[in-house]
Amino acid sequence: xxxxxxxLIPGDGIGVDVTDAAMAVVExxxxxxxxxxxxxxxxxxxxxxxxxxxMMPEGGIETLRGFDAIYLGAVxxxxxxPDAVSLHGLLLPIRKAFNQYANIRPHRLLPGVEGPxxxxxxxxxxIRENTEGEYSGAGGRVHQGMSNExxxxxxxxxxxxxxxxxxxxxxxxxxxxxxVTSVTKSNAQKYSMVFWDEVTRExxxxxxxxxxxxxxxxxxxxKMVMAPETLDVVVASNLFGDILTDLGAxxxxxxxxAASANICPDGTGPSMFEPVHGSAPDIxxxxxxxxxAAIWSAAMMLDHLGETTASKAVMAAIEAVTAKGIGTxxxxxxxxxxxxxxxxxxxxxx
Ligand code: IPM
Ligand code: MN
Numbered sequence: 487x488x489x490x491x492x493x494l495i496p497g498d499g500i501g502v503d504v505t506d507a508a509m510a511v512v513e514x515x516x517x518x519x520x521x522x523x524x525x526x527x528x529x530x531x532x533x534x535x536x537x538x539x540x541m542m543p544e545g546g547i548e549t550l551r552g553f554d555a556i557y558l559g560a561v562x563x564x565x566x567x568p569d570a571v572s573l574h575g576l577l578l579p580i581r582k583a584f585n586q587y588a589n590i591r592p593h594r595l596l597p598g599v600e601g602p603x604x605x606x607x608x609x610x611x612x613i614r615e616n617t618e619g620e621y622s623g624a625g626g627r628v629h630q631g632m633s634n635e636x637x638x639x640x641x642x643x644x645x646x647x648x649x650x651x652x653x654x655x656x657x658x659x660x661x662x663x664x665x666v667t668s669v670t671k672s673n674a675q676k677y678s679m680v681f682w683d684e685v686t687r688e689x690x691x692x693x694x695x696x697x698x699x700x701x702x703x704x705x706x707x708x709k710m711v712m713a714p715e716t717l718d719v720v721v722a723s724n725l726f727g728d729i730l731t732d733l734g735a736x737x738x739x740x741x742x743x744a745a746s747a748n749i750c751p752d753g754t755g756p757s758m759f760e761p762v763h764g765s766a767p768d769i770x771x772x773x774x775x776x777x778x779a780a781i782w783s784a785a786m787m788l789d790h791l792g793e794t795t796a797s798k799a800v801m802a803a804i805e806a807v808t809a810k811g812i813g814t815x816x817x818x819x820x821x822x823x824x825x826x827x828x829x830x831x832x833x834x835x836x
Contacts (some may be wrong), residue, residue: 488521490791493553493756495576498531499765500775501559507777507825508557508784511800514832515788519796526553532563532572541567541575547583555787556580556758559780560765574623577760582617584755586748587647588654589616589727590786591762593714593734593744596778597809601739608714611658612734614727615651616748618642619678621724643678643723645685652689654751655721659696665718666690667699669706669726682723707733735762740816742776745783747790759787773820778804778813781828803831 492512496505509525516523528549530542541561543549550556561577562569580586594609595601625639652668659666668686672679683700690698701709703726709717710733722730735744744762761779769775781804789797808814813824 490521490523490554490793491552492523492525492787493550493556494525494527495530495556496527496559497561497576497765498533498563498572499560499767499770500763501531501561501765503559503770503773503775503821504761504777504780505557505559507821508780510825511781511803511828511832512784512788514829515793515796515800518799518832519793521793521796525557530576531561532567535567535572535575541572547579550580551584551755553756555791556756557784557787558758558760560761560763562765563767565767578621578623580758581748584750584758585617585752586750586755586758587615587617587651588747588749588751589614589731590658590747590749591727591731591734591744592782593731593738595738596743596814597805598811598814599739599743599808600814601737603711603714603737605713605715608717608737609663610710610714610717610734611662611719612727612731613651613655613658613719613721614731615647615722615724616727617724618644618647619724620726641678641723641725643681645681648682648685649689650751652686652721653692655719656689656693656696656698659719660693663718664695665697665699666693667701667706667717667720669701669703669720669722669730671703671726672700673702703730706730710734710737731762739814740776742779742813742816743782744779745786747783747786749790757787757790759783759790773822774817775821776813776816777821777825777828778808781825799832799835800828802835803828806831806836 496502591612620641622642629635670679741763748758785800807827812827
């Protein structure tokens, strides 16, 4: 029997609740589909930082390298650790260290979920560059705290980094509806974004079967509200992708439904799966977090691990549950109720 070795990092706040929910579903799927999972839990979090002075121990990255996949709940507890410290101490270094350059985020309405828009027919796959661009961390501050203080943060775009994320997006379009929208702001940012557009045209030439459109980020924000059904694969830089995928989450009914995968396409390291939402300190510990984004992310993990049938079964179970109105309205069902309903649907497919 095939065993998948998983590193679990539940993290902070509701990250813990939704990781438990997602793992219960993964274990049930494993039982039903003839594979096993061996999960190792790491309590790396803001609480860990308060105790030890670091989000993860020294050598944490090397510890993770040996796993088949990483599952992460959420990171952040700003009351005790500033977000810029906690995220740069755990989530962001993992994305970079394992070359998880493709952050994949699907945006569509699950059955029974209404969302705020008139249009319900959209099915968008956002591909966000996940290792460089505006998140490169290149910069500094001088004259700190003085009236002449200067802060500089440089976005870095490399040809290798831009080309590989675009190729990834075009490959995805090939197995979807054959359309890529590449998002920049090349009318204002005349170096990096003009460069991105140029590379997009070069890559597009290798994919004559895929149609391509260049769009500015501001127009894209409007398009995702006014005509999301016209979009298929959307590819963008790290920061633009971050912003657009919260918009994507909003139109799919909220962050409780937004799943994501941080993929290392060359397989040199493990990929990481996490819901888009954060640790939500306001509802932490109340048992009311929606686990659907987390369970959907786990389905993406199963697919990545080659457990395609199990992944499809988990998605079908999620959809059977939302179609009945379970988990579709904030706060109406508890985390446990939604998870139990999904587990039940998994045992008895419709
Ligand atoms: C996300 C989050 C992170 C990001 C934060 C927490 C650093 O917003 O995964 O979208 O910006 O990448
Ligand atoms: Mn975000």
